[in-house]
Amino acid sequence: MSRLEAKGFRLARTEIPGAMRIDEAPMSPGATHEYLQGRYFLHDVSSQLAPLALAPEPGDRVADLCAAPGGKTVAIADMMENSGAIAAFESNPERHRSLTANLSRCGVLNTATWARPGQTASRLQEQFDRVLLDAPCTGEGVVSRDPARRRGQLREYQACAQEQAQLFDVAARILRPGGILVYGTCTLAPEENELQVNRAVQELGFRIDDLPAVVRELRLGGHPLMPGLAAVAGRGLHPDMTKTAHALPHRNGCLGFYVARLERVPA
């Protein structure tokens, strides 16, 4: 921090432990020596919600099913103090290259990566303690930064929802009973968020867990996160759905993000 401030950066603490906000940057923060040496990672504040909700512990075995570009994987490895083991998957070869470059840059020693879809994670025949499913989505929450992310076509929602359901099925197979799954997207659509979680509770043996206090009590942009929807289009969802949360761009001053923490119910 002091090295960046000496270069003219103006930084401010945030409500999230270890995360700083850049208020003024005399040069690209992604091109400093400190960045190249892996002293920090750049991402939107809302991207921290998933690792905080997962709350991994040193020694855990964790699967990250859609890991690129690696900001959340690096945060998880840091929370685990570079111990335990993380299995990280990314199917897109270019994005996999980004993932491995970022892990290398940040000195991550406890992570193995596979350049293939998260749907193949069950081949490891591991029962993980925790799974992060930061699912591919229509990206409505990032439209303010990247309008090209979304074309607003119905088939996009259908394709994403189908892939999210497949990944949920895999997560249910690779998580040990009592293990924790964090589901996240950077979109707002209930078809990709609450309805996916509702199906996981009804069909896959999950229950919705409270988010850790650090997420539950977080105020971004001066406002708390919005609870998940209890009903969609007149259809009531599981009553615990309000334990899930949305960060909303217009309200929380960040990119949109949805996060849910689920426990695989012991048999």
Next chain:
Amino acid sequence: MSPEIRARLEEWVREMGPAELADAVDSGQLEWWMAERVGTLEVRLVSSELARALEGWGAESPSAAGERWGEWKDGQLRPSLEAAVRLGGGTKRGRIVLTEEGAKAFLYGRDIGRDRIRSIDGQLRPEAIAIVCDPNGDVLGLAVLKNPADDSRFGLRAMKDLGWYLREGG
């Protein structure tokens, strides 16, 4: 991994690296992991718990694991950028310090002129692989020290630098 390669790697870390790193390797907290790639053996440093997990996931070999330390070829380790950064932080051996201008040019992957080199570890021989640092002593990458008898204006041939993460790493 053959005991000979393991012994050579451990000796190399003890000779070059910070004591904490050598201790972590000696105590088994960190372990070497090797993967056969086309025509070479890739050496990686992983946490002991990841090494145990990889044994269990054996049939499903990963694309990458832990930190890449380089390639083992002809009985020697050709160190990676990551190895240089981790080793260079704790040693003055094998180091070359550049001027500010030299450091900027080096991070663009350029060879470095003799006038932009501030100091060279006297133990380094021509054509040796050197750890390149900026004036603060922060590691920037790896380069080959050119022979002073060579009449080129360049003193260092760039191998790999941290700017690679931006140019190629994505």
